Amino acid sequence: MNSNQNWKMKKAVALNYKQSTSQAPAVKAKGRGWTAERIIEAAAEHNVPVHKDAGLVHMLHELEWNEEIPEELYEVVAEIFAFIYRMDKKTAENEN
Numbered sequence: 001m002n003s004n005q006n007w008k009m010k011k012a013v014a015l016n017y018k019q020s021t022s023q024a025p026a027v028k029a030k031g032r033g034w035t036a037e038r039i040i041e042a043a044a045e046h047n048v049p050v051h052k053d054a055g056l057v058h059m060l061h062e063l064e065w066n067e068e069i070p071e072e073l074y075e076v077v078a079e080i081f082a083f084i085y086r087m088d089k090k091t092a093e094n095e096n
Helices: 003-008 034-045 054-061 071-095
Strands: 011-016 026-032
Touching: 011 034, 011 054, 026 034, 026 054, 054 071
Parallel strands: none
Antiparallel strands: 011 026
8 A cells, every 4th residue: 555545544543631630631442444433432332422523633643542532633623522522412402
């Protein structure tokens, strides 16, 4: 597989953040190809929001499992988490 094909192969990264135990979100799962598909399917099965951003996934995919994201990605990841929080809150309000 050449590097161009490697870049185009579907990738997925799952992040987790627990304010009480972490300074920053950390990589909890990552994969490409079939593994990426399973990560996305598992997220859907558990109602975990999925955000598609190929550039961000490419950067996050370079991290090791359980490694916290680097400081230069804090802002973009915080924006995604804030969006997810707002969507969860709006969904909860609509259900009540």
